[in-house]
Amino acid sequence: MMRLIAMRELRSLFAMPSTWFVLAALQFIFAWFYLARLEAFLEIQPQLAQLANPPGATLTVAAPLFNMAALLLMMLVPIFTMRLIAEERRNQTLTLLLSSPVSEGQIVLGKFAGLLAFLLLLIAALPLMIATLALGTRLDTGLLLSNCSGLILLTASYVALGLYFSSLTTQPVIAATGALAVLAGLWLADIGAPAESAWHQLSPLYHFQNFNSGLLDSSDASYFVLFTTVFLLLTIKRLQNNRIYG
Amino acid sequence: MRNILGYIQGYLQLSSPLTLSNASSQITLSAQNLSRSFAAHRVIHDLSLQLLRGEVLGLLGPNGAGKSTTLQMLTGCLLPDSGRIEICGIDLQKKPVLAKAQIGYLPEIPPLYRECNVDNYLTFAARLRGMKADDVTAALLQVKQRCGLEVAGKKIISTLSKGYQQRTGIAQAIIHQPAVIVLDEPTVGLDPAQIRDVRQLIRDLGNSSSVILSTHLLGEVESVCDRVQIMQHGRLIYSDSSAGMQHYAQISGHLISLRKPPALSELVKIHGISSVEQTSPTEFRIMHAPETDTVNQLLSLAAQYDWQLQQLTPLHATLEETFVKITKEDAQ
Incomplete structure (x- = not known):
């Protein structure tokens, strides 16, 4: 059932022209940024070579690329998540799901998995671009893997938050604005707070920084898992309340 | 003596599960004492209904009577505040997934x-x-x-x-060929030919499953439903077969048409006639007390004075009239 709902979500995403447009535009931005970083790296490479322990291509090209993707996703994911439940409610199609023999958990997880699968497809281009560097140099696979896993966890937490906001309203635009406001707020709490402040701990992007620099910390990973689980549970609860309050 | 008792006991043990399973396979949907409020406003009051296999039930009522809310509760989209719903013997609140597999639901706006x-x-x-x-x-x-x-x-x-x-x-x-089909105003937005097709379809569906449909079109009830329940202000106020509903508002009267009509006053004079209304120069609507031989008198007078009777049609209460009568009675 979960798979069925996820597949339907994917199919309806790909039925919309705007999805393809965003997909194309984002690949273009990623590629542009990647090439710009690569060019900068090639320019300073002779100077870097004089250092005792020079940073490699992965650190100077891949890490900033993933960091930029993380920021871009923060703004993009709410636009994709806004439709998930709010639009079903607006088009009255939610009744089909609610009157079908599926639990709220299956509905929520199905939608979560469907959109996450799409976004993974979208960010899969990043490691592929970096992989082309392997033609000329040796890649730091550890750093690359930690960046990939960090980005996946980060995306999952964005989707869970967006899904929750989508379950709160009937208007997709309000869902997008709400999710974006919270994500931007968390980001500002991170960049605006003084160095030793606890505010940093709230922000998903802060926890992504360790992954970004190649540091796998279980507390960062559990932050993402916790963040995602909490918002998924809240969404399930909201759908159950839908039956109570109508 | 003990033998006989044992025999009877054995018989009862054998027969009771059989009759029970037989009865529960007949009842596909049963709702007991459903109540529902939105905020402080009570929308459904203590509503119970039952649906048998192979039956088409029409839920009739003016706008805002609570038809859609009732159907939403029967399909598990809305939880009742109190009461119990069973679909094919499965409790909808306790085992929602199992019970909902037996339902097909068309909401007011198709999903x-x-x-x-x-x-x-x-x-x-x-x-x-x-x-x-x-x-x-x-x-x-x-x-x-x-x-x-x-x-x-x-x-x-x-x-x-x-x-x-x-x-x-x-x-x-x-x-998915469900046992219970719930249709909320299924013929809205269809043209007359399509309405006829859909009604035929509903009749066909009623042969194999149970259908419950809400509507405010009385013609629909007349043509497709076996049974009618009328709702008003969240209560069931009337329940009968759709044929029974037509008999409910008995009126006795005739529509006559005379080629050479007499003066109106002469018609009123006939024994038993309570009122005469002239609908056109040659047509009259005559109301009379039930079970009088007014018609015979009228016929003999018509022959005697050469009124040239052309048409004599008994009046039937339309469902509309019946419906209005029932809802009005309840309001009083």
Whole structure:
């Protein structure tokens, strides 16, 4: 059932022209940024070579690329998540799901998995671009893997938050604005707070920084898992309340 | 003596499970004492209804009577504040997933994914209701044929006309052949020919499953329903077979047409006639007390004075009149 709902979500995403447009535009931005970083790296490479322990291509090209993707996703994911439940409610199609023999958990997880699968497809281009560097140099696979896993966890937490906001309203635009406001707020709490402040701990992007620099910390990973689980549970609860309050 | 008792006991033990299972297979939907409020406003008061297999039940009522809310509760989209709903003997609140597999529901606004094509949408609906992938192809063909959607299979739903969208909505409710089919105003937005087809379809569905439909079209009740329940202000105020409802508001009167009519005053003088209304120069609407031989008198007078009687039609209460009478009585 979960798979069925996820597949339907994917199919309806790909039925919309705007999805393809965003997909194309984002690949273009990623590629542009990647090439710009690569060019900068090639320019300073002779100077870097004089250092005792020079940073490699992965650190100077891949890490900033993933960091930029993380920021871009923060703004993009709410636009994709806004439709998930709010639009079903607006088009009255939610009744089909609610009157079908599926639990709220299956509905929520199905939608979560469907959109996450799409976004993974979208960010899969990043490691592929970096992989082309392997033609000329040796890649730091550890750093690359930690960046990939960090980005996946980060995306999952964005989707869970967006899904929750989508379950709160009937208007997709309000869902997008709400999710974006919270994500931007968390980001500002991170960049605006003084160095030793606890505010940093709230922000998903802060926890992504360790992954970004190649540091796998279980507390960062559990932050993402916790963040995602909490918002998924809240969404399930909201759908159950839908039956109570109508 | 003990032998006989033992025999009777054995007989009872044997027979009671049989009769029980027989009865529960007959009742496909039973709701007991449902109540529901929205905030402080009580919308449904203590409503109970039962549906048998092979029966079409019409839920009738003026706007805002609580028909849609009732149907939403019966399909598990809305939880009742109190009361119990059983679908084919399965408790809807305790085992929602099992119970809902037996339901097909068409809400007031058909739940259509507008960007899908009809085939994909119906396949999704069937799979969502727990049908196996292998069975879906055959079910899809059958349901499209039943709902007249053969030509629409590959079309995107948002490009379909309102009538076709409504039919797609009906198709999604019946594709998995549920035991209970719940239709909320199924003929809204259809043209007269389509309405006739859909009513025929509902009649056919009523042979194999139970159908409960809400409507405020009385003609619909007359033509498709076996049983009628009327709701007003969240209560069931009347329940009978649809034929019984027509007898409810008995009126006795005749419509006559005379080629050479006498003066109105002469007609009023006939014994037993309570009122005469002239609808055209030659036509009269005569109301008289029931069980009098007014008609015989009228006939003999007509022959005697050469009024040249052309038409004599007994008046029937229309469902509209009956409905208004029932709802008015309740309001008083």
